[in-house]
Amino acid sequence: MHAMIVIINGGTQGLGAAVAHRLTKDGAGGLLLTGRSRARGEALASELSDRGTPTIFMAADVADPASPERIVARCEERFGTVNGLVNVAALTTRSTIF
Numbered sequence: 001m002h003a004m005i006v007i008i009n010g011g012t013q014g015l016g017a018a019v020a021h022r023l024t025k026d027g028a029g030g031l032l033l034t035g036r037s038r039a040r041g042e043a044l045a046s047e048l049s050d051r052g053t054p055t056i057f058m059a060a061d062v063a064d065p066a067s068p069e070r071i072v073a074r075c076e077e078r079f080g081t082v083n084g085l086v087n088v089a090a091l092t093t094r095s096t097i098f
Contacts, residue, residue: 003029005079007071009062010089012040019086020044024053030079034060034071034089054079062089 006023010016012035020031031053035041041057048055058074060067075082 003027004083005030005032005075005081006084006086007032007034007075007082008086008088009034009060009071010087011035012037012044012057014088016086016088017044019088020048020055024048024051024055028053031055032071032075032078033057034062034067036061062087 004023006028008016008020008031011020011031011033016033016035020033023031031045031048033041033045033055035057036059038057038059041059045055045057056074056078058071060071062068072082
């Protein structure tokens with residue numbers, strides 16, 4: 001069986017990072033993480049790669065209309081295919097409920 005290659009938009013922290021860890025545990029064949037924080041993204045990609053799942057990070061803002069095509073192209077360039085997509089990117093104020 002072919003191991004899944006998955007793009008995780010918003011994959012550098014929180015729910016996106018949790019999904020990445022789970023996919024690594026479940027034997028994903030490769031991950032492409034996107035997000036706006038290069039430091040967090042590269043650190044997590046390195047950690048997951050060290051655990052045995054080839055993982056790359058691509059700085060991207062999914063609000064940019066050109067981002068989806070660039071993200072898919074980068075994933076196909078590195079892994080040859082894309083089998084899944086997890087969209088957990090979101091905007092937040094990181095403030096109070098108000």
